[in-house]
Amino acid sequence: MNNLSLIFNRLNARAVSTIVQDLPITDFQVENEPCLGYMPGSPERKELEAALAKYESQTTDVPIMIGDKEYRTDHVRHQVIPHNHSHKLAQFYYATSELVQKAIDTAVAEREKWERVPLNVKFDMWLKAADLMGTKYRQDLNATTMLGQSKTVIQAEIDSAAELIDFLRFNALYAKEGTKWQPRSPDPKVTVNKLRLRGLEGFVAAVSPFNFTAIGGNLAYTPAMMGNCVLWKPSDTAILSNFTIYKIMREVGVPGGAVSFIPADGPVFGDTITKSPHLGAINFTGSVPTFQRLWTQVGQNLSNYVSFPRLVGECGGKNFHLIHPSADVTSVVNGTIRSAFEYCGQKCSACSRAYVPESLWPQVKQGLVATQKELKVGDVKEYDSFTSAVIDDKAFKRISGYIDHANSSPNLTIIAGGKYDDSVGYFVEPTIVETKDPKDKIMVEEIFGPVLSVYVYPDEKVDEMIQVANTSTPYALTGAIFAQDEAWLAKATDMLKDAAGNFYINDKSTGSVVAQQPFGGSRMSGTNDKAGGLQYALKWTSPQAIKQTMVPLTDVKYPYMG
Numbered sequence: 001m002n003n004l005s006l007i008f009n010r011l012n013a014r015a016v017s018t019i020v021q022d023l024p025i026t027d028f029q030v031e032n033e034p035c036l037g038y039m040p041g042s043p044e045r046k047e048l049e050a051a052l053a054k055y056e057s058q059t060t061d062v063p064i065m066i067g068d069k070e071y072r073t074d075h076v077r078h079q080v081i082p083h084n085h086s087h088k089l090a091q092f093y094y095a096t097s098e099l100v101q102k103a104i105d106t107a108v109a110e111r112e113k114w115e116r117v118p119l120n121v122k123f124d125m126w127l128k129a130a131d132l133m134g135t136k137y138r139q140d141l142n143a144t145t146m147l148g149q150s151k152t153v154i155q156a157e158i159d160s161a162a163e164l165i166d167f168l169r170f171n172a173l174y175a176k177e178g179t180k181w182q183p184r185s186p187d188p189k190v191t192v193n194k195l196r197l198r199g200l201e202g203f204v205a206a207v208s209p210f211n212f213t214a215i216g217g218n219l220a221y222t223p224a225m226m227g228n229c230v231l232w233k234p235s236d237t238a239i240l241s242n243f244t245i246y247k248i249m250r251e252v253g254v255p256g257g258a259v260s261f262i263p264a265d266g267p268v269f270g271d272t273i274t275k276s277p278h279l280g281a282i283n284f285t286g287s288v289p290t291f292q293r294l295w296t297q298v299g300q301n302l303s304n305y306v307s308f309p310r311l312v313g314e315c316g317g318k319n320f321h322l323i324h325p326s327a328d329v330t331s332v333v334n335g336t337i338r339s340a341f342e343y344c345g346q347k348c349s350a351c352s353r354a355y356v357p358e359s360l361w362p363q364v365k366q367g368l369v370a371t372q373k374e375l376k377v378g379d380v381k382e383y384d385s386f387t388s389a390v391i392d393d394k395a396f397k398r399i400s401g402y403i404d405h406a407n408s409s410p411n412l413t414i415i416a417g418g419k420y421d422d423s424v425g426y427f428v429e430p431t432i433v434e435t436k437d438p439k440d441k442i443m444v445e446e447i448f449g450p451v452l453s454v455y456v457y458p459d460e461k462v463d464e465m466i467q468v469a470n471t472s473t474p475y476a477l478t479g480a481i482f483a484q485d486e487a488w489l490a491k492a493t494d495m496l497k498d499a500a501g502n503f504y505i506n507d508k509s510t511g512s513v514v515a516q517q518p519f520g521g522s523r524m525s526g527t528n529d530k531a532g533g534l535q536y537a538l539k540w541t542s543p544q545a546i547k548q549t550m551v552p553l554t555d556v557k558y559p560y561m562g
């Protein structure tokens with residue numbers, strides 16, 4: 001009998017006494033996981049190289065996992081290496097609608113048992129997994145992310161090591177803190193009041209994007225930690241790194257019934273889960289159209305659900321850098337290059353529109369163009385690569401379409417980059433476009449690629465630009481302002497209060513860290529549930545208030561009635 005079965009048996013035996021008396025939560029503290037340096041000759045670099053060689057020498061088979069069983073279907077798919085797309089990194093299988101339904105049935109059947117595993121026990125698993133991810137499996141996570149999602153070493157280390165580990169540790173910490181708040185019991189000899197955190201009834205569908213391995217882990221395993229049974233649908237282009245997370249979580253004791261791993265065609269998965277009466281929640285990160293479709297389907301099925309499904313969606317952005325004439329040019333140039341072009345601009349927080357005053361433009365332009373020339377776009381195994389390929393053929397087509405638009409529009413001038421080539425990998429040069437029109441589609445629509453557009457404004461219109469930055473797009477994810485003028489910083493910070501869920505002053509718009517800059521935006525950028533923040537873990541609970549009265553009720557009449 002394994003540890004978990006022992007716990008289940010113990011719980012069944014004392015089901016009644018746990019109703020009001022949950023196990024006390026053991027205290028623990030956590031810190032952010034530091035990023036390693038990967039200097040030549042360092043142990044982490046050697047381990048990474050071995051892991052890269054291992055995964056590159058094989059096509060890893062990734063099954064569908066439901067409960068403890070592996071499934072494979074005739075819908076065979078491959079995850080390719082984006083910077084060398086003839087190379088098949090992983091083979092996987094699309095789940096049919098019937099298999100998605102089987103996973104729903106499994107989740108619904110297992111939910112009661114998993115929900116009753118005490119939080120303490122779950123926290124132990126999560127902290128153990130974080131430790132394994134920081135040591136034994138760190139380079140498996142990094143190598144599968146580098147090869148599968150074309151991240152450079154530092155971008156993988158930030159994501160699939162540090163951020164993923166931080167999500168596991170800090171969500172456990174925040175959940176633990178969340179259990180501390182209890183309602184008032186003014187006279188416990190008469191009445192005891194208690195709030196207990198329960199998982200949601202039904203199942204949670206976690207639908208994750210390709211661009212952050214850590215986001216997949218967070219979307220699936222934070223609801224699971226809070227007692228929910230989850231169907232995790234990973235992105236086709238992040239299968240291998242995401243399956244690595246799944247395996248580590250199984251190793252630390254998360255049962256197969258708690259999280260099913262369901263690669264599937266998006267609409268097949270979405271249509272099946274939204275039709276189920278047991279849908280408890282959708283935890284989505286991805287594009288606006290996909291989230292809108294899921295929300296609409298939930299609306300159409302509303303009368304069929306057992307509970308109102310909880311909808312969490314973190315979506316796209318059109319993130320701005322707004323530069324004041326007093327700004328420090330070096331910070332502006334370096335911050336903008338990093339934000340716009342790291343990971344090929346495929347961070348939802350990437351800067352893709354900048355507003356620069358005429359007085360600074362000659363220096364800023366010179367800096368941007370000169371720095372862009374130094375950025376090597378290549379294989380992720382070459383340590384001097386600044387970026388690599390974009391994720392797939394669809395992204396390549398979309399991004400190159402915006403470059404073609406820049407080439408053909410009289411309002412737009414490409415001042416750096418502009419070349420693209422998909423013969424070996426999906427390579428797009430970091431591209432900088434100057435626009436005469438601050439409302440051109442290149443300044444309004446999410447591109448999700450290495451294209452930065454700049455509007456140069458007359459200095460005296462700087463306050464007008466605050467409004468332009470605020471109102472030009474449907475998004476409100478991240479934004480940054482750069483200035484030395486403190487009064488203007490205060491004014492712009494006030495005026496841009498609704499323009500971004502994550503707002504930066506004299507810093508780039510990317511690079512949020514779990515527990516330091518909890519992440520998410522509003523307007524069409526999402527429901528702003530702040531991954532990496534205090535509220536997030538509690539979102540996945542349905543608290544129950546319990547009042548227990550210790551004295552008998554002796555009369556139906558009130559004293560004044562005589």
Ligand SMILES: NC(=O)c1ccc[n+]([C@@H]2O[C@H](COP(=O)([O-])OP(=O)(O)OC[C@H]3O[C@@H](n4cnc5c(N)ncnc54)[C@H](O)[C@@H]3O)[C@@H](O)[C@H]2O)c1
Pocket residue numbers: 207208209210211212215233234235236265266267268269270271285286287288290291293294314315316317347348349446448477519520521525526
């Ligand atoms: N705000 C944030 O925190 C955040 C973080 C990362 C990415 N993003 C956004 O994600 C987008 C890029 O990611 P992507 O290309 O993977 O997004 P996407 O919307 O194409 O896909 C996201 C996930 O949804 C699935 N999917 C597609 N259609 C579906 C359907 N009908 N029903 C159910 N699932 C479906 C996909 O297979 C994938 O797993 C960008 O818009 C980016 O800004 C946002």
Ligand SMILES: N[C@@H](CCC=O)C(=O)O
Pocket residue numbers: 211212346347348349509510511512513519
């Ligand atoms: N945490 C990331 C954003 C995640 C979305 O892709 C950042 O701020 O760089």
